[in-house]
Amino acid sequence: MKHTAPRGRMLKRLAAVSAFALIAGLLTAPGSSAAQTPVGGNTIPGIDEIVSSPNLKQIAHLDKSGPLTGTNTDWAFQGRYAYGGNYNGFYVYDVKNPKAPTVAAQVLCPGSQNDISVSGNLLFLGTDSQRTNDTCDNAASTAEVPGDRWEGIKVFDISNPLTPKYLKSVKTDCGSHTQTLVPGKRGEKAVYLYVSSYNLAGVDLPNCALPHDKISIVKVPLRNPAAAAVVATPVVFPDGGFPGSDSGSETTGCHDITVYAEKDLAAGACMGDGVLFDISNRAKPRIINTVRDEVNFAFWHSATFNNSGTKVVFTDELGGGGAATCNAAIGPNRGADAIYDIVGKGNKRKLAFRSYYKIPRYNADTEVCVAHNGSLIPVPGRDIMVQAWYLGGVSVWDFTDSRRPKEIAYWERGPLSLDTLTGGGSWSAYWYNGHIYSNDITKGVDVLELKDPRTNIAKFFRTDTFNAQTQDNYLRW
Template identity: 55%
Template sequence: MKRAGLMACLATALFATACASGSSGASPSSEPARAVPAESASPAAGGTARASADLGTDEILHSPNITPIANVPLEAPFDGNRSWNSDLAFQGDYAFAGNYDGFTVHDIADPAHPKVVTRVLCPGGQNDVSVSGDLLFVSVDDPRTDETCQSGRSDPSNASSWEGIRIFDISDKANPKYISAVRTECGSHTHAIAPGPDADTLYLYVSAAGPDPGSTTCPAPHDNISIVEVPVRDPEAAKVVAKPALFKDRQGDEEYGGCHDITVYPAKKLAAAACYGDGYLLDIADPVGPKVLRTVTDRENFSLWHSATFNNAGTKVVFGDELGGGMVATCDSSGHDTKGANAVYEITADRELVRHGYFKIPRPQGASENCVAHNGALIPVPGKDIMVQGWYQGGVSVWDFTDSDHPVEIAFFERGPLRPGLQIGGSWSAYYYNGHIYSSDITKGLDVLRIDDPRTDPAKSVTLKEFNAQTQYAYGD
């Protein structure tokens, strides 16, 4: 979902009330996972027994190679009308789920029976999360009265408004502790962790849109990202150390700039940036001095460049388009297969970006179901290019882009439309982590899916200690 200002996306009206406390910890196993029935299974991916658009409210449909095994619903204090789940991060036996009201720590040691360790109440628009060691970083893209978890929404014209990155100590998973915060220009819609020159330094590439008319926190022009340096041993000293103006010569709307998502691939010294009007390939050999290698545009098919994913070899990058900002039903039967979709770009030897095929889920959704390409990442299958991705109410899709010109869906999971009164829902993000797929459903909580398919089974041998989708790692040969 994008920041209000580019289109009407409700981001400026998400929080009318200040939070009551900084951390609300539910005791371990206080919220048991719900068993999920394998209902309405389709005979094959892409060929459903029932049409997706005809599903009943919350009715489950999935391909036979995916089994939903658990769901952890949202509970108090995340039970408000805007307590929307956002992005996920993973560490060891834990999954961290962002929420517009804070974040949840899940124990996933037994994926079929995940447990809530704690829910931390700390409102702030988006609240995308990432983890590294004992630190958790949270993106706040919403002007607040101050940086604390007790803050309320603020008028962006107020010079004292704050938005940016919050930092928590998660050494005790049951009792995360707020450490500090860093104000960043135009806030932080998302961020990516880039390693520093040694283990004691991390950098956060902060993405945010802007400028916002009348804002003191997001003035014009906004053609840069913010780079935050985090001393791991002294995170309270984290600060902005660079604001490279990477996007001076670009973008469709001259009055709007910044970047939505940046994915870094440290092993290749590359980053891919999806920046509203264009896509970028960046050289990050110097992590505080990234350089633009290539820029690509697609005015005909792309409306909102939203996210980017490299293949493992670093020879391709998938850019996704969030047409309508996540609020619109773009997956209907209109036949616009390249709108609100993914595009596969191959990276040539001289680092040109050459567009090949498009991918969009092949299951038309109903006219009331917000659906568009959203957050996903690779499934670590050596020698293949396969990723899993959230599509809001289009559900979770697993698709293979090994053949760049002819990507194809190989598995899926989805629900029918929301109950009346809800306007946005579905899978915000879906990732493969240590043998299972985890989906952050905006209104339903955490879904756990098992995929059994010879095309993805090799990934079951890969075990990770940490996983942040916007920091890619290399696997296999």
């Protein structure tokens, strides 16, 4: 990461804004009479009607276009470009002007979910569906001999973002549902990918035999990315993990892992288990602590550290991203986020549950709504994040007090249908260099602007590269 302004000048600006933010925070702190109250109560918006709190507004939208008509998925950012995953490939957006983003390039390369990360001149794409081959000219395959079916990681050269070039594939067991970029240790000319995948079928599948209680680790030499290869497949759950229950998923792998490389930590959302790892040795992650929630969590989906690395927010994908879970019948504690403090030191660190957070608005029973991907907003001294909730929209919430999280802003569209259960909405909503970018599953890209005295200082922080599951200390940006 590098600064985009001289450090001395940046620090003076931050000091001035910090003083303003402190005063404003005292006037509008969560829980005070001036705190933002969600607009609309439990009133369901009309079909496609946009509603929001006064402090969060849409400033741009781009529809899907060209051959990438599949489901939109995750984001990665670098410089003026945003890379948006899609089941049919990935978009390259020019976001130099957030109020007028444009499509700079499209790469047709089918293979769900096309989870995406970037590092330097490299882009990594995760494929979690069996394909006829490892190129971008492929089709879904269930007829090929199992060993001939391909799924895993594709590597692209994005030295020219307008013309990405396919370099290399790495086949991984059970494919790559998600993949997390892990910087090498200081001085190491390599990056790693922690590849998460799982088997929900309950039976052996081609290329995904049970028990699949492991992750795949791919090492990518930066001087020779074509030599990328699987270097380890550590078993995360030698005891088999959570065996499953009527309300919770059996653990047969991990869904997603977030790393905080500076602190040698990772947090794994692993179906029926939440995991805290020591990643001092990048190729040999070591479990420090695991937790379960057999009452309210159905499927541990993703994780976010706070900036000091003392908390983890885990999300629960109740309903697997295909159910209406933001309604009175489900309630506030299921299909929610769970906030854990990291207590203790060294090998004795543990994840200690503190509270749940769920958007404080009911959706229609026809709206697929679920806790999904989000990121921190860089506000020194506070823990604030933005998060996607499918058709529940985009929520900005404060968990500085782990026991009393509170929403401070929201934006959403109304249902896609009032008659039929329908999926859609925001898959990933991330803060990048002063704005929120939401990748809408069915409609395209939304750019949102947050204007709130509690978060205004965040606009002064800039980074050159952003992968949400590869967390940095934003105070060093």
